[in-house]
Amino acid sequence: MAEIDVEVKKWGDSLAVIIPSETVDEENLRAKDKVHLQIKKEVDVSAIFGIARGKIKATVQQLKNEARKGWD
Numbered sequence: 001m002a003e004i005d006v007e008v009k010k011w012g013d014s015l016a017v018i019i020p021s022e023t024v025d026e027e028n029l030r031a032k033d034k035v036h037l038q039i040k041k042e043v044d045v046s047a048i049f050g051i052a053r054g055k056i057k058a059t060v061q062q063l064k065n066e067a068r069k070g071w072d
């Protein structure tokens with residue numbers, strides 16, 4: 001069993017994935033062989049980093065001081 005990361009490509013009105021030749025050779029695949037495909041979309045996490053930037057006006061020290069108040 002092989003696990004690979006591939007990019008989805010447009011093929012006419014459909015989408016397709018290309019199995020790399022190394023995987024084809026390792027798994028001894030031929031045209032018209034049936035394979036099981038599990039799809040898991042990768043998420044671009046770079047968009048969520050810094051999501052609160054500019055929304056929190058307190059400094060880090062002020063936030064730490066506020067957190068410590070609950071421990072006193």
